[in-house]
Amino acid sequence: MTTPCIICVAITGSVPTKADNPAVPTTISEQVESTHAAFEAGASIVHAHVRNDDQTPTSDPEKFARLMEGIAEHCPGMIIQLSTGGRSGAGPERGGMLPLRPDMASLAVGSNNFPTRVYENPPALVDWLAAEMLTHDVKPEIEAFDLSHILKAGEMYRNGQIRDTPYVQFVMGVKNAMPADRHVFDFYLATVRRLFGPDAPWCAAGIGANQAVLNDWAISQGGHARTGLEDNVRLDRDTLAASNAALVRRTVAVCEQYSRPVATWQQAREILGLRPQTA
Numbered sequence: 001m002t003t004p005c006i007i008c009v010a011i012t013g014s015v016p017t018k019a020d021n022p023a024v025p026t027t028i029s030e031q032v033e034s035t036h037a038a039f040e041a042g043a044s045i046v047h048a049h050v051r052n053d054d055q056t057p058t059s060d061p062e063k064f065a066r067l068m069e070g071i072a073e074h075c076p077g078m079i080i081q082l083s084t085g086g087r088s089g090a091g092p093e094r095g096g097m098l099p100l101r102p103d104m105a106s107l108a109v110g111s112n113n114f115p116t117r118v119y120e121n122p123p124a125l126v127d128w129l130a131a132e133m134l135t136h137d138v139k140p141e142i143e144a145f146d147l148s149h150i151l152k153a154g155e156m157y158r159n160g161q162i163r164d165t166p167y168v169q170f171v172m173g174v175k176n177a178m179p180a181d182r183h184v185f186d187f188y189l190a191t192v193r194r195l196f197g198p199d200a201p202w203c204a205a206g207i208g209a210n211q212a213v214l215n216d217w218a219i220s221q222g223g224h225a226r227t228g229l230e231d232n233v234r235l236d237r238d239t240l241a242a243s244n245a246a247l248v249r250r251t252v253a254v255c256e257q258y259s260r261p262v263a264t265w266q267q268a269r270e271i272l273g274l275r276p277q278t279a
């Protein structure tokens with residue numbers, strides 16, 4: 001298994017705060033610094049949300065613009081993926097940053113339960129977000145919280161709502177959504193290969209203690225891996241992760257275990273078919 005493994009670092013998210021782990025970066029300057037350390041440790045994609053001064057989530061395009069600027073300056077070449085997730089805003093607010101033309105954005109294509117609420121992704125909003133991504137040449141990462149989301153991505157690809165072969169992320173271990181179940185994981189993977197071909201790249205994310213589990217499953221099966229404080233603030237039950245970079249280093253060690261080289265940002269861009277960088 002020699003395909004380089006792309007490591008995505010989800011630095012902040014919408015949920016964890018400094019009360020959960022003081023290393024969670026919430027200001028733009030903390031986020032840039034944390035991303036830089038994660039980049040040096042081996043991450044080639046940064047998945048980002050932005051926060052207000054009181055740490056509550058926001059979709060403010062102005063904050064996203066400043067974050068993109070800082071990352072482009074300090075981590076040249078790194079792939080920037082912005083979240084259009086539903087915890088940071090409602091309706092079209094969720095796509096207000098897409099005109100900034102990040103390399104990628106997350107795209108949920110269906111609804112499911114979250115720990116304390118319904119994660120609402122109504123069809124009209126999904127269609128609109130996908131159309132905005134086409135307009136601004138932003139590559140979506142399909143967040144598959146359920147099997148139906150993988151098939152929906154296939155339908156959108158056939159309809160031309162998604163330009164390239166969908167890049168699907170299996171998200172497992174969100175309370176009240178799909179648990180980290182190995183049989184389901186294997187079926188997800190078989191479904192991606194059936195719909196999009198045996199060589200289609202894919203990735204996986206696990207929440208909490210499942211982060212390490214999904215890293216292991218994805219890396220051993222030739223997929224790409226996500227880590228970071230958004231999904232998990234601990235190294236183990238008793239130890240908080242010191243930083244996003246510490247979590248990236250843990251994922252790098254799994255790559256070594258399975259003899260997967262860690263993708264450089266150049267390799268990651270090639271694997272994902274991203275538009276070349278504008279200088």
Ligand SMILES: [Zn+2]
Nearest residue numbers: 013083085230
């Ligand atoms: Zn996110």
